[in-house]
Amino acid sequence: MRLSRYFLPVLKETPSEAQIVSHRLMLRAGMIRQQSAGIYSWLPLGLKVLKRVEQIVNEEQQRAGHIPLLMPTLQSADLWRESGRFDAYGEELLRMKDRHDRDMLYSPTAEELFTDVFRSYVKSYKDLPLTLYQIQWKFRDEIRPRFGVMRGREFLMKDGYNFDLTKQDALHAYNRHLVSYLRTYERMGLQAIPMRADSGPIGGDNTHEFLVLAETGESEVFYDSEITDLTFGDRQIDYDSVEQCQAVLEEFTSRYARTDETHDEAEFAKVPEERRRTARGIEVGQIFYFGTKYSDAMGATVQDREGNQVAVHMGSHGIGVSRLLGALIEANHDDNGIIWPEGVTPFHVGIVNLKQGDVQADAACQSLYDSFTALGLEPLYDDRKERAGGKFATMDLIGLPWRITVGPRGLKNGVVELTSRRTGASEELPPEQAVEKVAKIYAGL
Known part of the structure; x- marks a missing residue:
């Protein structure tokens, strides 16, 4: 591309509304333009990086055996009433009515839609395990959207959902996602540390957030410094191998690393003092196992080997695709501007x-x-x-x-x-x- 023919509206001055480095540099580099609070147009340079990140996410999801599809951004409230979340989710859920006075919502997440598709077509254990995912725009009506794409109201997200016959199978899917995420982030030039986290409104017993260390991170994090020496590298993993995926999970989660929501001071004190670290972190992904929470509520069952109808075990796994651009810049910049890692450069x-x-x-x-x-x-x-x-x-x-x-x-x-x-x-x-x-x-x- 010749720059004389490209659309690159760079700014010499930093807009006053930009509070953190990534927001300032994305505006100055002509990557995005704010259209309203927390909602952005993606200009050509920003879109190119967004597509690079999306491509890596797609490649690593499919390497792990996950199957892409695409769900609508607008959903019927009926499915959310089945799961019990339509009234419980809170004001971040953008609710609306269509011309026939039917309750609708703009998707903040897609557990209900994926569960509905699954229950409509999958009837036997022979069709399991199954993991489906999409990369699609979401909307959460944040009360104070800020920090550019780091905490916008509209955002691009990869959300995936596994469906398994047993808890053991679902935990292997959990471990498989952790492995694929480690590989995904390293390909982008990021070190994202898996940390024990709170499940929030999605629910579930097992969950890890992936956080990139940065001064502007929204979460306070506590960790053993040894974890920052770990790299996934070019190791070859058989994603069907329970043992290999479990070994990687244990390697990357056996050292103390938690967000402020789950921090345990007594456990942290067991880490040698010279290795205890406190910092700020940017969340760029999260994985959950939540058992039969949605399959019980929505009747997502299959026939098992004995002919019994059983609810499937599920998990959900998200990566903030548009949010990653902010994290990448926060971790890769100097006084003159952005420093893109080779894997995501426009x-x-x-x-x-x-x-x-x-x-x-x-x-x-x-x-x-x-x-x-x-x-x-x-x-x-x-x-x-x-x-x-x-x-x-x-x-x-x-x-x-x-x-x-x-x-x-x-x-x-x-x-x-x-x-x-x-x-x-x-x-x-x-x-x-x-x-x-x-x-x-x-x-x-």
């Missing part, structure tokens, strides 16, 4: 032409652009007739991981400058070697 490399209109510089930039495109990578070529300082400022603000600077002086020596946004380190390389180095980085993801 463009793979920026090309800056220091002398637009110079025949050699223009030709070299076009050659670089064509080379990256041929390799399946997306470059952003700043071909504007603007001062070099302005071009560098824009590239730093939008946070592309790699920048190639092309100018007449370097070309006389047969080189361009390749710069890492994260470290600021630069090196001069022949253009083809710069392309090769960047391509090799992305090939390893």
Whole structure:
């Protein structure tokens, strides 16, 4: 993409309503625009990152054997009355009536819809286990929406639901989700720590939140510092293996890590003092096992091996897809702007032409652009007739991981400058070697 032809409405000044770094930088980098309290338009740059994150979530869900579908954002209140949540959920639930005076709601979550689909089609234990998921927009009428996409009213969410014959099977689904989430976050360049949490209005006995450590996090967290040394890495996991998934769960949850809602000071005191940490955390996902709570209420049963009708065991598993962009920025920025990890960057490399209109510089930039495109990578070529300082400022603000600077002086020596946004380190390389180095980085993801 040529920047002269792209829609990138960057701002020089920070809007007064932005209170935290991610909100400020998303507005300044032209990623989002607020349309009303807690509701945003996703502009082209923001949408590209959102789609990158969504793609990773989809790939890891399907790697774990989960099946995608899509539910409506508007739901009938009848299903929620069956589950008992229509009146109990509270004012965050946006209720409305259609033209026939029927009660409707804008989905804040989708346990009822998924349970209804399941009970309509699945009748036998032979069709289990089954995990369905969607990535869909949700709405929760927050009383004080703030912090941009971190706590908006409308948000994009992956919500998945497992249906299993027994509690043991459902707990394996729980463990499988924990494994898939660890892999998902690491692919995005995030360390998200699973912490024992409160189930809230969804209910359930077993639940972990995944939190990214950040000064602006809404939750106070308490943890053993050893947990920050753990990485999922490139290990290969058989998701059907109960033992392998259980082993990963034990590895990542055996050390103390809890939110303020479930913090136990006596248990925390058992952690060696030099390893006790208190910080702030941003929730980016949560997994639940809630047994037969919804299947009992809504008649989601199957015939077991003995011919008996039994309620299925369920769990739900969410990832805040749009919220993740805020968390990514909170964890990856400096005074000049965003620093995208390679896995979620909107463009793979920026090309800056220091002398637009110079025949050699223009030709070299076009050659670089064509080379990256041929390799399946997306470059952003700043071909504007603007001062070099302005071009560098824009590239730093939008946070592309790699920048190639092309100018007449370097070309006389047969080189361009390749710069890492994260470290600021630069090196001069022949253009083809710069392309090769960047391509090799992305090939390893």
